[in-house]
Amino acid sequence: MTGSSFYSVEKVPDGRSGGTTQAETRVYNERLIVSLVRRHGQLSKADLTRLTGLAPQTITTIVNRAADGGLLLRREPLRGRLGQPSVPYSLNPEAAYAFGLKIDHRSADVTLVNFVGEVIAFERLAFDTPTPDEVMSFAKAAISRIGKRKAIAAERIAGLGIASPFHQWNWNDDSEASRRLDAWKRIDIRAELDRVFDWPVYLFHDALVAAGAELMFGTGVGRADFLYAYVGHFIGGGLVLDHHLFPGRNKLAGALGSIPVPGAGGRAQPLLQLASLVSLAGKLEPDAAERLWSSPEDWGELGSPVLEWIEQVAEGLAYVAQGAAALLDVDNLVIDGAMPAGVRKEIAKATRRRLARVLGERPEPFSVLEGSFGHLGPAIGGASIPLLVKYSNDKELLFKE
Incomplete structure (x- = not known):
């Protein structure tokens, strides 16, 4: 059955553990350095020493090796500070x-x-x-x-x-x-x-x-945690905790579509019945519904059905986010999907309004953010x-x- 195997173990690179032998420790530390540079954009050796707690000479060895191997790029020294100019390193796009x-x-x-x-x-x-x-x-x-x-x-x-x-x-x-x-x-x-x-x-x-794309390349870069919602044919999601993608034991953590939310007349319905392109298509004439699939970046003028749908999606997402904040103590909801940027923006605004009333007293403000990639996200x-x-x-x- 499709999806019965997730990856090929024999082709996965060596050094998969958290560092139990000297060789594994070297690989792990290099990946830690690369991950921190990705998260912060650019860092100096002094920054990396402070963030990791590793010895300065160890950081120097790791950074030099990563730069020699083409993973990191040495940037122009930052002058105008006390002491020696600081040399930042960034990821090499190539x-x-x-x-x-x-x-x-x-x-x-x-x-x-x-x-x-x-x-x-x-x-x-x-x-x-x-x-x-x-x-x-x-x-x-x-x-x-x-x-x-x-x-x-x-x-x-x-x-x-x-x-x-x-x-x-x-x-x-x-x-x-x-x-x-x-x-x-x-x-x-x-x-x-x-x-x-x-x-x-x-x-x-x-x-x-x-959600992994947002964590590595998009809105989620540098954010310690977030719940991710992707509104597509159905609605799905992902979960990031402590800067790591958390898939769950069955690789289904963040599967938002199956979460029951209040529907018409207060009856519980799965979120996917309210917050999906299928649910929007059901409100439209066939020609208009076809534009949802054929033109994800520009739906044209769909009128009141899409406005009603936006409020419906926002209501469901706000309900789910409130539960996630209580259960997991996450501080962010990232919303994206196969939809025009303007529609995504309105869903985020409507969700933000609802959550401002119920999550306004949290020690850290709860943020509702727009994703970065739209229909290209998956x-x-x-x-x-x-x-x-x-x-x-x-x-x-x-x-x-």
């Missing part, structure tokens, strides 16, 4: 690259991102109903085309991350679409694509990896996973067997 593959009900995206999350190449295939053969053929061809066009050395490719909603294929009707989707129950697309490439292939829930998130695995210290939570 240090590594990764591919992301997003699969959903209406399209598949392939993207190539660099070490700092910039999109280097992007291709999309739209369809009425995806089949495994179509998606795999497109993914292999697109990755091959992009690889030839960009001419990136193979050792610079960290891997491929697949973003897919695991249960999207469980349709229970007798439609032709349902029969076509049924093929996904008989195939493990991660394993199939893993046979094609020399670098590792990972598969995780689409909203979870989109594809960029897929690409973030190989980079997270190979170059982050976030290993025990996400990829320990």
